Amino acid sequence: MPSPRTWPAGSGVRERRLRRLVAVVLAVAVLALSGCGSDRQPNAVAGLTGSDNHGFHGTYLDTPYLVPDLTLTDTAGAPYSLAAAPAPLKIVFFGYTKCPDICQVVMSTIASAVSRLKADQRDRVQVVFVTTDPGRDTRPVLRTYLDRLDPAFVGLTGELPRIIDLAKPLKVFIEKGARLPSGGYDVTHTTEVFGVAGNQARLAWGQDTSPSAMAADIIKLLRS
Known part of the structure; x- marks a missing residue:
């Protein structure tokens, strides 16, 4: 597939296909993330980092x-x-x-x-x-x-x-x-x-x- 930067002006069909492809990828990503955790849910460690983490990575x-x-x-x-x-x-x-x-x-x-x-x-x-x-x-x-x-x-x-x-x-x-x-x-x-x-x-x-x-x-x- 040619690079988007090399597509000629007016290639509307290819642009529409690209937009549909991006939409599908985003939809799959959202579906995959929906089952385990959500940014709408409380985070168990939010706000607890403090000034001294005692040398831990967690x-x-x-x-x-x-x-x-x-x-x-x-x-x-x-x-x-x-x-x-x-x-x-x-x-x-x-x-x-x-x-x-x-x-x-x-x-x-x-x-x-x-x-x-x-x-x-x-x-x-x-x-x-x-x-x-x-x-x-x-x-x-x-x-x-x-x-x-x-x-x-x-x-x-x-x-x-x-x-x-x-x-x-x-x-x-x-x-x-x-x-x-x-x-x-x-x-x-x-x-x-x-x-x-x-x-x-x-x-x-x-x-x-x-x-x-x-x-x-x-x-x-x-x-x-």
Whole structure:
């Protein structure tokens, strides 16, 4: 296709085709982003950067978010409380397996970050994926999804109101979205990842955090 700068004046047909192509690309981009997070929804780390981020790449929470002691169910059917789990550091993300884009990107970032840790560091970290779509994310579905990333990752499900109760103190917004032509539906949710020690979320990473930056922060949290 010739460059737009070389098209002769009056090439109206080509210009109309170009405008239609741009419109289609923009429409696809909007559709892809609609399922995981939205700029209309609260951002879990908005306004919290402060003047001293303590050397972290993510956002250090000077006032930690307190994780409620609520029990969900892991993929083996066992009860699991995020607040009471004994792992020294839990890396927590709320998402769903049918998310069209962002969830997979974020979870891949987490998997890559964890793979950069030394064995003794990795043993002190537990990655926890909390579904925002328990109606479709059954325990087997969650397990299959997480096994593709790392079999050690924990998947949690439960009744949606209980998941929302767990998410609210972390400023994670969850809402079932519009039904899609395919018959499915989107789930709108914020997309931050949290570093949780005990029952306190101490650090939050945005969806654009690189694996190397997240790995460096995890190591720093383990040392603190």
